[in-house]
Amino acid sequence: MPPRRPQLAGCAWLLALVPLTALADAVPEVTVDAAKQEYRRIHVDVRHAAGPETTAYEVWFSDRPFRSTPDAELHSTVLIGDVSGLARTAPAFDTQDCWSGGLPIHRNADDLPVVARDAGAWSCSLSGMTPGADQWIAVVPVGANGRSTASFEPVMARTDVADERTPEPDTLHITVTLAAVVLAAVALLSYLRFRDVRGGRAGTRHAYVYVAPALIGLTALTFYPIAYGVWLAFTDASQSHLGQENWNGIGNFVTVAASPGILRVGAFTMIWTFTNVAAHVGIGLLLAYTLTRPGIRGSTLYRTVLLLPWAIPGYISVLAWNGMLQPDGLLNAILGTAIDFTATPNAARASVILVNIWLGIPFMMMALSGALQGIPTDMFEAAELEGASRWDQFVRLTLPNLKGTLVPISLLGFIWTFNTFNTIYLMTRGNPYVGFGEPGATDTLITYVFSVAFDYGQYGVAAAWSVALFLLLVGISYVYVKRSGVMELAR
Amino acid sequence: MSTVEFAHVTKRFEDGTTALDSLSLRVEEGEFLVLLGPSGCGKSTALRLLAGLEEVTAGDILIGGNRVNDLPAGARDLGMVFQSYALYPHMSVADNLGFGLRYGRHREAIDEPEIRERIAGAVDMLGLGDLLERRPRELSGGQQQRVAIGRALVRRPRVLLMDEPLSNLDAKLRNRMRLEIRRLHELHGTTTVYVTHDQVEAMTLADRIAVIDGGRLQQHAPPLDAYHRPANSFVASFIGTPPMNLVEGEAASGRFRSGELSFPLPEHLCDRTGPGFYGIRPESVRVREAGEAADSVPATVIGRENLGSTSVMHLDVLGHPITASIRAGPETDVAPGARIAVSLTHAAAVLLEE
Amino acid sequence: MTAASGILAWVVPAEVAALRRWLPAAVGVLAVIFGLELLRGEGARQVGIVLAMVLLGGCRACLSGSTHTWKRHVGAAFATASGATGIAMFASGGTSVYEVWTAGWVVIPAAVALYWLLSTRVAGWMAGRADAAFVDACLRGNRRLEPRLAQVGAQVLLLHACVPVIVPLVWIADVAVSPGNVLGGAIGDAFSAEHFAAILGSAAFGTWVANSLIVSTGTTVAGLLLAIPAGYAFSRYRFSGRRASMFLFVLVQMFPGIIILLPYFMIMKSLGLLNTSIGLIVVYSVTALPLCVWMLKGFFDSIPREIEEAAAIEGCTRLQIFRRFVLPLSLPAVAVTALFSFLTAWNEFLLALVFNTSNDQYTLPVGLASMIPATGQQWGDFAAASILVSVPVVILFIAFQKSLVKGLSAGAIKG
Known part of the structure; x- marks a missing residue:
């Protein structure tokens, strides 16, 4: 996540347009407490004697000395008012830590800091400052009619806490291993070639040269990363210490098993996968069957139109659906409603599933119409002659003969859908939010692992997740293939 | 049924x-x-x-x-x-x-x-x-x-x-x-x-x-x-292997004529007249020495296929291709180009109108 | 006929057969409409839909089992009631496309059912008529009607399937030409080319297009250079380790992308290839490799070996044979594989998102997605950019659809 900028800074130019009228109240005295400086933070103590016209103080800053507010940026605003009945709470976001009387400052219903008119002093820790650079800071009183015109003298401050850059990871070992893997692959191929030539199969010696680039590429950039990923799963690798992983045993797997919300996200992943695959295969088969019937008028046109969701880049379709499902989007316009489909968990889940169904039908439709056209037609003439009904022909002849395609293709669909990332990421990013550190309502295992890796930076845990998911997929595929007996069919 | x-x-x-x-x-x-x-x-x-x-x-x-x-x-x-x-x-x-x-x-x-x-x-x-x-x-x-x-x-x-x-x-x-x-x-x-x-x-x-x-x-x-x-x-x-020989021509007064080719019609076809196809199965074609009988017509041997018990001879009879299927024997042992005579007049021959 | 009545017990009038299929389908569609009505929260319409479902279901039930005239009367009554419900809904409701469509699904099935239930053929059949004249008329009618009814059913199904495909396209085109940053509004209510102008004039879009072009072209070239020799070797040579390595190519496709993503990221980082086009080219060409190799192997397999053997007898070297005979013959296949690699790279989102995080290295997918952040979505500009990006790709895809689909599904199923 990028560091958060002072929230109001962007609006500074708007305030500069406010016409200036006289506000006679005195400019508070600002001192910088260098002892309390933190990383990217400057601590200022403010002593004020607010006049009756002053309703708020604004903290302005710049990397140059400044005399007027248009030359600086607004950091924070502290209101002056009645604090009775207001709580001293810590802010929801720590951009603006302020204190009065040694305690967290009062905050009003909008979470804005409020200081009593007669408080005399307050202090703020200003976040988001450039480390190691001089900053000028001034506090300007603001009244109902505008900003004080009294001249002010900004105070200089700097945070000396060095920018805590992540050390450049030591990645030499990755490069070295990569080289070793490539060399090993070359050695293996050379050995095989040598053996073939000595074994009298001299005609094949070119073959090794031909396959070498592809095989080496595959080894170095697919099998090695997989092995590396498996190794990472047993280390404490994370964003902050890359390249210095320590062996962590099965610790990451324990973390995985104990993840909050693991059952919920697992259940949703299964619902997501099965609903999608069932709909893809079911609707795809229905459309393919209809389109391959002889004599359907316009079937070429229909086929082309129905192919479009596959032809259009997937991310564009998903983003477009995202727009259509907005409260002011197309779907609501058609229905005459204003529902935010991605706001509540179940509606969001249904939405992402429906969008993904839309995306996946054409592939199944095309693959299945290919398979349908491959079934010999004379068989159906024989069945027709024997008096079998259309339905019996479909169930007892078409389906069994499609099995050789249906089984591998639905397994493929299962693996693809399970691994789908774009649809959910671009529709909801896993939201609606459920709880901190927990997967969101529409997160599947895959999108959750992505956020574990790239939002939380827990590489080791994410790698452990990946390994676990891979084993799960292999297990399911194995059972499925065994059960469906497709191996026997493909003899 | x-x-x-x-x-x-x-x-x-x-x-x-x-x-x-x-x-x-x-x-x-x-x-x-x-x-x-x-x-x-x-x-x-x-x-x-x-x-x-x-x-x-x-x-x-x-x-x-x-x-x-x-x-x-x-x-x-x-x-x-x-x-x-x-x-x-x-x-x-x-x-x-x-x-x-x-x-x-x-x-x-x-x-x-x-x-x-x-x-x-x-x-x-x-x-x-x-x-x-x-x-x-x-x-x-x-x-x-x-x-x-x-x-x-x-x-x-x-x-x-x-x-x-x-x-x-x-x-x-x-x-x-x-x-x-x-x-x-x-x-x-x-x-x-x-x-x-x-x-x-x-x-x-x-x-x-x-x-x-x-x-x-x-x-x-x-x-x-x-x-x-x-x-x-x-x-x-279409029926029969090799197929029936067909000669297109005209039947008149007991003979069948097609260009130079002319031979007597068999008895059962004698009273037929008019244009048509004269058809005779290869096995009904009889091969003779040259110029022997009245119903003989001259023929040139083009090729010969020996099938063991029978022999198929491909003949050129005054411009008409004729196949004859005959029992294999010394008389069939003729070289291509040899001039022989055949008789196309046979009781199994047919005269077809179309 | 030997047994006319026997024939009619087995051969059902086409109208009845159609109603037996269509009425449940209509009830299914009404169930979906009921779900939509729940979203809209209009109680009266919900009741109407449920009523129509029950009535059409009842009408269907009258067509099952043994045939009686009273069943036909009851069915006709059900159909009439359902039609009346639909007309009432239509009269009391609005005239939006959705509402008209809904009313159509109540009224039309009911009207069709009623019309057929009152026809002499169905009446005779349900009354158990079996005289030869009637049977003959019935059979002749079936011959005539059956293909037409199948045609109508297929057209209704396919049209409904096409609507969810077409409507989003029309909508996105409308958003692209609507002035301002709006999502709603009637289709075609206003026109403005501002979004296209903004996109075509924006430096960022130009950068994304350039990046995507570099990456996709690079991937295609690199991928083909790796895949063509490998596919050829797998097709033509029987060398040790052939089966094992072919199996490896299949196995790779099983791995979830996510398990590779993280190690890829680390490796690219260590090689200093993050935020570069080369990094993406390397990764894309390897990830698309297995499918490309399988596709090409399939194509090479279909080229008869005899051609090469003849050339070899004439003294051509292996390389000459490949260049002069195999490659020209398989050029269409190579083109399809190239297109496939190009499209894969052109549309890839996840790896590009993770690897190239700086704005000037965004590819189109990441760039376009960045136009739709959580807040401040620029829908108009996004729609215009989407159209510009999709149209060439869609045209390419449709033009090569036959070979692409064939190659892809063959590769996918074998893999």
């Missing part, structure tokens, strides 16, 4: 081609009819119309005296053996045989024990005993063929249709299956319509042959009649 009748049946396809042109034909009860013709002549279309797999454009098809034009294929109670066998590839032999009984029109009338009994009967009849649990692709071509026949017969159809059933078998197996089919027909007596382009099959199997060409019926007759008394030049040239 039923009669089958085509009454002026015409079939035009959507692309405008006419596959059948006013075909009229009657198949008697228990008869084995062979539809014979070159590929594309419309014989398979006729069979598919009868089966209900294609729609009739005009005319009527009757089975057992009832018009069946509008009856769906499944309601016609026919059995059909396809050229490709069209077996159900995912089912065992037993299930292939039982499919029509289990899911066909009469499923309610036939119970499971009877299905088993009928399958067992078909298996015994066709010698498929130990193959019941095999899938079609695990069977040889001949075995698949038997299953296809069994599947067609097990439903006890009114008419059995066969569409070039032997064309996918090798020559040896074809001869055996031909006998088998004839035996089955004699056993069951089912009215059978059999489509083939192979005249040997037609000759050996048929009670009657219907020769079709260009969508029209050329001749409908018992095989030997068609062989000896072809109705026209097409039938004459």
Whole structure:
């Protein structure tokens, strides 16, 4: 996540347009407490004697000395008012830590800091400052009619806490291993070639040269990363210490098993996968069957139109659906409603599933119409002659003969859908939010692992997740293939 | 068992081609009819119309005296053996045989024990005993063929249709299956319509042959009649190997003339006059020494094929190609280019008007 | 006929057969509409839909089992009631496309059912008529009607399938030409080319297009250079390790992308290839490799070996044979594989998102997605950019659809 900028800074130019009228109240005295400086933070103590016209103080800053507010940026605003009945709470976001009387400052219903008119002093820790650079800071009183015109003298401050850059990871070992893997692959191929030539199969010696680039590429950039990923799963690798992983045993797997919300996200992943695959295969088969019937008028046109969701880049379709499902989007316009489909968990889940169904039908439709056209037609003439009904022909002849395609293709669909990332990421990013550190309502295992890796930076845990998911997929595929007996069919 | 009748049946396809042109034909009860013709002549279309797999454009098809034009294929109670066998590839032999009984029109009338009994009967009849649990692709071509026949017969159809059933078998197996089919027909007596382009099959199997060409019926007759008394030049040239020699010319006053060629007509054709085709089978052509008799015409030997017991000579008779099939002997031992004489006057010759 | 009544017990009038299929389908569609009505929260319409479902279901039930004239009367009554419900809904409701469509699904099935139930053919059949004239008329009618009804059913199904495909396209085109940053509004209510102008004039879009072009072209070239020799070797040579390596190519496709993503990221980082086009080219060409190799192997397999053997007898070297005979013959296949690699790289989102995080290295997918952040979505500009990006790709895809689909599904199923 990028560091958060002072929230109001962007609006500074708007305030500069406010016409200036006289506000006679005195400019508070600002001192910088260098002892309390933190990383990217400057601590200022403010002593004020607010006049009756002053309703708020604004903290302005710049990397140059400044005399007027248009030359600086607004950091924070502290209101002056009645604090009775207001709580001293810590802010929801720590951009603006302020204190009065040694305690967290009062905050009003909008979470804005409020200081009593007669408080005399307050202090703020200003976040988001450039480390190691001089900053000028001034506090300007603001009244109902505008900003004080009294001249002010900004105070200089700097945070000396060095920018805590992540050390450049030591990645030499990755490069070295990569080289070793490539060399090993070359050695293996050379050995095989040598053996073939000595074994009298001299005609094949070119073959090794031909396959070498592809095989080496595959080894170095697919099998090695997989092995590396498996190794990472047993280390404490994370964003902050890359390249210095320590062996962590099965610790990451324990973390995985104990993840909050693991059952919920697992259940949703299964619902997501099965609903999608069932709909893809079911609707795809229905459309393919209809389109391959002889004599359907316009079937070429229909086929082309129905192919479009596959032809259009997937991310564009998903983003477009995202727009259509907005409260002011197309779907609501058609229905005459204003529902935010991605706001509540179940509606969001249904939405992402429906969008993904839309995306996946054409592939199944095309693959299945290919398979349908491959079934010999004379068989159906024989069945027709024997008096079998259309339905019996479909169930007892078409389906069994499609099995050789249906089984591998639905397994493929299962693996693809399970691994789908774009649809959910671009529709909801896993939201609606459920709880901190927990997967969101529409997160599947895959999108959750992505956020574990790239939002939380827990590489080791994410790698452990990946390994676990891979084993799960292999297990399911194995059972499925065994059960469906497709191996026997493909003899 | 039923009669089958085509009454002026015409079939035009959507692309405008006419596959059948006013075909009229009657198949008697228990008869084995062979539809014979070159590929594309419309014989398979006729069979598919009868089966209900294609729609009739005009005319009527009757089975057992009832018009069946509008009856769906499944309601016609026919059995059909396809050229490709069209077996159900995912089912065992037993299930292939039982499919029509289990899911066909009469499923309610036939119970499971009877299905088993009928399958067992078909298996015994066709010698498929130990193959019941095999899938079609695990069977040889001949075995698949038997299953296809069994599947067609097990439903006890009114008419059995066969569409070039032997064309996918090798020559040896074809001869055996031909006998088998004839035996089955004699056993069951089912009215059978059999489509083939192979005249040997037609000759050996048929009670009657219907020769079709260009969508029209050329001749409908018992095989030997068609062989000896072809109705026209097409039938004459299509039936018999090597085919009948045909000379186009004119008959007048007891002689047949075609350009330079002229020879006396045999006795039974003496009183015929007018243009036509003189047809004579190769085995009726007699080869002689040059210039021996009145009916001799000079011929030049072009080539000779020795088939063992017989020898086929290709001759040039005054510009007309003539084949002669004669018993192999020393007299056939002539070199190409030799000049000999032949007699085309024979009691088995025919004079065809078209 | 030998047994006319037997025939009619088995052959059902085409109208009845159609109603037996269509009425449940209509009830299914009404169930979906009921779900939509729940979203809209209009109680009266919900009741109407449920009522129509029950009535059409009742009408269907009258067509099952044994045939009686009273069943036909009851069915007709059900259909009438359902039609009346639909007309009432239509009269009381609005005239939006959705509402008209809904009313259509109540009224039309009911009207069709009523029309057929009152026809002489269905009446005769349900009354158990079996005289030869009637049977003949019935069969003749079936011959005529069956293909037409199948055609109508298929057209209705396919049209409904096409609507969810077409409507989003029309909508996105409308958003692209609507002035301002709006999502709603009637289709075609206003026109403005501002979004296209903004996109075509924006430097960022130009950068994304350039990046995507570089990456996709690079991937295609690199991928083909790796895949063609490998596919050829797998097709033509029987060398040790052939089966094992072919199996490896299949196996790779099983791995979830996510298991590779993280190690890829680390490796690219260590090689200093993050935020470069080369990094993406390397990764894309390897990830698309297995499918490309399988596709090409399939194509090479279909080229008869005899051609090469003849050339070899004439003294050509292996390389000459490949260049002069195999490659020209398989050029269409190579083109399809190239297109496949190109499209894969052109549309890839996840790896590009993770690897190239700096704005000037965004590819089109990441760039376009960045136009739709959580807040401040620029829908108009996004729609215009989407159209510009999709149209060439869609045209390519449709033009090569036959070969692409064939190659892809063959590769996918074998893999």
